Amino acid sequence: MALLLACARLIGYSGPRSPSLAAALEFIHTATLLHDDVVDRSALRRGQPTANTIWGNRRAVAVGDFLLGRAFEMLVDDGSLDVVNAISRASMVLSAGEVSQLASHRQIETTEETYFRIISAKTAALFEVSCQIAGYLPGGNKATAVKFKRFGRSLGIAFQLTDDVIDYVSTSARMGKDAGDDFRDGKVTLPVIIAFARGSPADRRFWEDAMQGNKVSDTDFAHALKLLEDTGAIRDTLARAYNHGRVAKSHLSSFGNSRAKSALSMAVDFAVSRCF
Structure with missing residues (x-):
């Protein structure tokens, strides 16, 4: 992944191991997307039909499994136990995050603590390990790996927070997904959690019905968007995304200025501004 390559360049490594690890x-990332689309019954990804829509669930899952197997074969060939351990742990965290997300589906009482635990496992874990393992390459060390890990974690959280806002404020033409997909699927994201907590009794009943799948029309979605705006849920979710972005950049402060550092900083800026 690009983050791994940029982190490797930040410590002066440009050898063959970083492209292979990336x-x-x-492969692992693609496998998780294939599996997620089957679990979520998604028909589109980035505006294109999903693999399970074209070839069916069985083939999509089988290809995902093959990619996971090939990925770990490549990791064994790399020969770094630190890298294998980091990615193995991240894979377990990703799987646990998927289970937690399924358990919270349509659960309007989901707390912010639970929400952040889920996105830390589902999204941040992959960003985290992608950056972390660059620290084990020549030119790095365990302290560097920790800095990269913390950078990736904060970046991943910022990315997911922005993604949750995108579902309400962006367009399919811009982002390759229909606005309101999460809303209609009953995904309790941070904007919904905030709006539900701050809403009137009538507003809270609306969210309860919506997350149970009883409010799925365009009119319902427009009302949901108004409630998010009135309660400041969109604004405050983006504010948290920007804050995590600032934290991410702070973990790069000990590195000297370079093209790689600028690229990583730009990745943070993109993550928190891509819905506009």
């Missing part, structure tokens, strides 16, 4: 991580 490819292995991309």
